[in-house]
Amino acid sequence: MRFRDLVAVVMLAGLYSLIASGLFIVMDAADVAFTEAAVGAGVSTLLMLKTLTLTGRYKTPKTSRHIIAFVSVALTGGLLIYGTHDMAPFGSADAPSQNHVSRDYLENSISETGTPNVVTSILASYRGFDTLGELFVIFTAGIGVLVLFDGTGARSTLRPPLADHLVLRVVTRILIPLILLFALYVQFHGEYGPGGGFQAGVIFAAALILYSILFGAAAARRILSDDETRVLAAIGLLLFASVGVMTVLMGGAFLDYSVLTEDPVAGQLLGIILVELGVGITVASMIFRTFLEFEDRQCADEAQK
Amino acid sequence: MMTLIQQLIAPLMLIVGSFLCLTGAIGMLRFPDFFTRVHATSVTETLGAGLILFGLIFLSDGLVEVIKLALILLFLLITGPTAVHALAKAALAAGVVPDGETKKISSQTNGEPPLKR
Amino acid sequence: MMGLAVYWVIFGLMMIGLYITIVDGNLIKKVVGLTVFQVSVFMLYIAIANVEGASVPILVAGVDNYSNPLPHVLILTAIVVGIATVALALALIVRIRESFGTIEESELDLTTPDSQNDH
Secondary structure (H helix, E strand, O other), rough: OOOOOOHHHHHHHHHHHHHHHHHHHOOOHHHHHHHHHHHHHHHHHHHHHHHHHHHEEEEEOOOOOOOHHHHHHHHHHHHHHHHHHOOOOOOOOOOHHHHHHHHHHHHHHHHHOOEEHHHHHHHHHHHHHHHHHHHHHHHHHHHHHHHOOOOOOOOOOOOOOOOHHHHHHHHHHHHHHHHHHHHHHHOOOOOOOOOOOOHHHHHHHHHHHHHHHHHHHHHHHHOOOOHHHHHHHHHHHHHHHHHHHHHHHHHOOOOOOOOOOOHHHHHHHHHHHHHHHHHHHHHHHHHHHHHHHHHHHHHHHHHOO | HHHHHHHHHEEEHHHHHHHHHHHHHHHHHOOHHHHHHHHHHHHHHHHHHHHHHHHHHHHHHOOOHHHHHHHHHHHHHHHHHHHHHHHHHHHHHHHOOOOOOHHHHHHOOOEEEEEOO | OHHHHHHHHHHHHHHHHHHHHHOEEHHHHHHHHHHHHHHHHHOOOOOOOHHHHHHEEOOOOOOOOOHHHHHHHHHHHHHHHHHHHHHHHHHHHHHHHHHHOOOOHOOOOOOOOOOOOEE
């Protein structure tokens, strides 16, 4: 079955992400499922649809056979399956991956960091350096989008296509404050339940994107201007890194929050909250800004026609 | 009284809700045109999911759980019909014709969708 | 034997994504294929982290069997990095379309940019 309509392709990819997030819940990964539903099924699908409005919805049909590609893919798959014969079966508690550092994290998370959600304590504290690197990647990719789309400097003045949609406008006015509130809950409750900076940032950006879809990019820019999103993206990253520098100055290792206060556990909690806040700010502003850049491109594209 | 609700009414709600979800899925596949298909999915979203959530509310034992489920129900009831309404309105604006008309047009243009919008 | 079948299904999904990425000439479909591949890798990691009968790794009193939280952390950050890179890829596709007038690999002639649309 070959789809020529790329909208169908993109929607199916979004559905695949959504089903995957359901599977993640089944396999006990609440935080991951949360992120995948917001990012994979939400923002990623939205950006792809946005791209389709710029590049055209239908692809030229082409039916050719690719025997070499098929053979090499089948071979790769075969090798991967061959590799599983040394693996422990699905769900086994004595697999090597369950029995090294992870057990340590599970046992010491409360006593060392005071954080019941072990995913958050590993993300922000035990492997905080790793997360800092990931945040740098997000920041760099966002800058890449800005650089690629720079040039005309046009700001979208498109009248939003849903401007006359009364029902949507009313419902959105009710929902946006609730979405923002939920984002803040996810941000600051991430130590105790599923959530954290990454999820909260995406949800926050989703609320802003919803607003700009309904009321136009110009209205959305009145909330957060381009200068503000640019500075905020940098501030989030700076906050994360400067917490690390702070711990070094106070005599600890880089991103070892125990030295931040007298009580090591309180220090860990403070550090985790600050670092997650940095993550949230950078992710939210970068995703929102990326969406606006696509919107500007669409406006410039339509002006050219 | 509470046990009667928990043992009889709540499972009944879950079963009826699941049945409505199933009919929604079948309708999505089998109904003839866009608007009837959207109608089938909206049944899934409102009554199907609503009944399942109501059943779960009766089965849950903590107050926090009840409040969370009730909030989910509330948001589903606000967002679901809105999304379906927006979809139907967008389809109408894009020129999708209700009833069997879509089929007629698409057969005239060799399976191409009637409008490229 | 059954215990490994879960991984095999995931490898199947992964290979579907890889095949789309290699074979399809349309750049957007390539990105979609890459996404399918990526999500399948996420599934593999989460499947490895899963422990029979365990619960979500949020510590509560009275439960002492949890799934492995470490792969969850790796995948959580990978998802958000994934959206950032997908956004970059889509931006590149938009620019390619503007400069060369097409996003089909077979029609792309990289030696002669379409000067009309170039700015």
